[in-house]
Amino acid sequence: MPGAERRREVPSATYRLQVHAGFPLQDAADVAGYLADLGVTHAYSSPLLRSAEGSTHGYDTVDHTHVDEARGGQAGFDRFVAALHEHGLGLVLDLVPNHMGVDDPSAARWWWDVLRHGQASAHAAAFDVDWDFGGGKIRIPVLGSADDVEKLEVVDGELRYYDNRFPLAPGSGGGTPQEVHARQHYELVDWRRADSDLNYRRFFAINTLAGLRVEDPAVFDATHELVLRFVRDGAVDGLRIDHPDGLADPKGYLDRLAEASGNRWTVVEKILEPGEDLPESWATAGTTGYDALAEVDEVLVDPAGEEALTALDTELAGRRVDYAQLVHDCKREVTDGMLGSEVARLVRVIGELPGVDTAQQTEALAELLASFPVYRSYLPDGREHLDATVAAVRRRRPDLAAALDALHPVLSQAGTEAATRFEQTSGPVMAKGVEDSAYYRWARFVALNEVGGDPARFGSTVAEFHAAQQRRAERYPESMTTLSTHDTKRSEDVRARLAVLAEIPTEWAQLVRGWLARHPLADRSLAHLVWQNLVGAWPLSRERAHAYVEKAAREAGTSTTWTDPVQAFEEQLHALVDGAYDDPATTAELDAFVTRIAPLGWSNSLSQKLLQLTMPGVPDVYQGTELWDFSLVDPDNRRPVDYALRRKVLASLDGGEVPAVDGTGAAKLLVTSRTLRTRRDHPEWFAGYEPVAVTGSAADQVVAYDRGGVVVVATRLPARLAAEGWGDTALQLPNGAWRDLFTGERAVSDVAGVAVDSLLTRLPVALLVRD
Secondary structure (H helix, E strand, C coil): CCCHHHCCCCCCCEEEECCECCECHHHHHHCHHHHHHHCCCEEEECCCEEECCCCCCCCCEEEEEEECHHHCHHHHHHHHHHHHHHCCCEEEEEECCCEEECCCHHHCHHHHHHHHHHHHCCCHHHECECCCCCCCCEEEEEECCHHHHHHCEEECCEEEECCEEEECCCCCCCCCHHHHHHCCCEEEEEHHHHHHHCCECEECCEEEEEEECCCCHHHHHHHHHHHHHHHHCCCCCEEEECCHHHCCCHHHHHHHHHHHHCCCEEEECCCCCCCCCCCCCCCCCEECCHHHHHHHHHHCCCHHHHHHHHHHHHHHHCCCCCHHHHHHHHHHHHHHCCCHHHHHHHHHHHCCECCECHHHHHHHHHHHHHHCCCCCCECCECHHHHHHHHHHHHHHCHHHHHHHHHHHHHHCCCCCHHHHHHHHHHHHHHHHHHHHHHHHHCCCCHHHCCCCCCCCCCCCCHHHHHHHHHHHHHHCCCCEECCCCCCCCECHHHHHHHHHHHCCHHHHHHHHHHHHHHCCCCCHHHHHHHHHHHHHHCCCCHHHHHHHHHHHHHHHCCCCCCCCCCHHHHHHHHHHHHHHHHCHHHHHHHHHHHHHHHHHHHHHHHHHHHHHHHCCCEEEEECCCCCCCCCECCCHHHCCCCHHHHHHHHHHHHCCCCCCCCCCCHHHHHHHHHHHHHHHHCHHHHCCCEECCEECCCHHHEEEEECCCCEEEEECCHHHHHHHCCCCCEECCCCEEEEECCCCCEEEEECCEEEHHHHCCCCCEEEEEEC
16 A cells, blocks of 8 residues: 555554544545645544444444444445555544443443343443442433423333333333333432432443443453454554543553554553653553643743732632632532542442441541542552542541541552542542633633643743653653643643733733723633633634633533523623623723734744644644644534645645744644654654753743754743843754754854844744754
């Protein structure tokens, strides 16, 4: 096959594609040539196995033995792979081992069979169900109220509740629908009972995603047979594992997968807290890159802006926010609320403890989960996190000392059900409490409120960035790196623009005060979050803005919620958004401010992209982000991508154009394509990592390093640079001639080095090779 020699075992770079009914596999096949021209070596697809009807993401697999027909089916998959191979590209596929979609039981044949036959089903062992709790019945939270059991019907041999269909156990028909319901292996209950009374493990708090017991070899084999056949046949070259923290035994799973896949390049969607490492024993190349995202973001944020933005946040919140306490409190809301069923199951598993009643045990477990500093441990790995958490909770809650003393040895025994379930629960508590609550409540500086980041850590130094990359090169040189994903709270270019606010915090505070006075909102912290996101994504359609603020407010849960929306507050919130579009003074101020900071944001975006594409690891480009992309949280970040435009711009660049840094985004496509092609064609140039010394008055505003053949140069803190200039700043490169792969221009290094002002005249970044 032409170009196949360019495919390799470890990608030089990937390109993420969100495949769904609106962008099926045939459309993905049609962009293969563009991806090859862009310079990646592998397409990286969202899940492709049969999923729930209408699913736009694919993480709700209902059948592991078929490629999803709505996405193009097996024929579409074959065409996609053939197109990739024709252009010398490989395929990395996203897998979902932790859970299965059960929204429509009739579409998920395993679940349907379990509901029909109960524990006698051939598939009963596949699902993580506590059959003893609930009297041998699976509790399904679907009724509008307990009284709605009167609305059940028996139709065509099925139990129906409005559009919901459920099977009947053999011989259970006859009598009223309520009598038939009482004979089933499941119980339909009020949806409000999901928080406390469910008896099956879910993905986070999503009732329609039921946890799988993939630790069972038979379940592993059945759920991986098709994908592993794709691997053996050469159709799939690498794997991305969704949510390994939900698995009972991530290490065992990865070992089994490595053996079955022939040790294919595999990365895991694992969120590491700052300073945390993956267990060394895991058979994986690394993570999907949220840790790298945080490292890049932080080095472009000016730590000097922290004091002023903290003062503004304190003013708006009416108190100085203690972020650590906020996180704890948000996590407690999760343990006591939406994940109460999981905590209750953990209590049942542990059983009675000497001298400790159930209420004390529940409270102690909730406090441990709310105080756990990382997503989870993997005993014996991470034992230190458990020990430290027990000690911290004991200091803070001496009233729980007896319960903690009894729980500690139980939760420390690796491989036991109690320890494992605690580990499986701490991750969802962290995710829902932090990413989906605290990130929306603390609006000090939302550019840092990103998956894998730490909003309390306000920027970093160049030296810290270099140290992180040297460590990355030593430990995980083949881990994925990223800037945007389908799950990021804001796209990379929104964050890059917002980073400018840290350089001009006083001006920003004045603007925000004026907007809050003109368009008041009772929840002033949420209003600050809204204004930051509007500025970050401006101009955006009114429809997108309204959709975002409604989601943000309900996720925050401070003034309105998903389950109990507060109409009066939401009307005030939407009026604030309308004010951005309809109030002439506000619109003029927004336009003027964004017009002024946008070029500074573009500079940050280009630096951000270059750093991510050249740092140690395998860089991923999220679909469409090779041009400017000002998206907010999903589903905003899953809008259609205009590939015709990207092909046109890339062809113009390949014709020799060196674009200006402007609103077209052509400069970003130039940086992306030239860097990706260089990585693909000269992997030997990216085998090391050495910081390059920078001298002069603006030395702190350059990030420069040598990867072993190419020298990377990126600008940081562009607002300060605009005010003060480069002055005598110089790169201390070895003597001789150098060429910038972006502009083609030459620079000569002598005893004084290379003057940065002459090097970065056309772009704020450079990629240098010996000329």
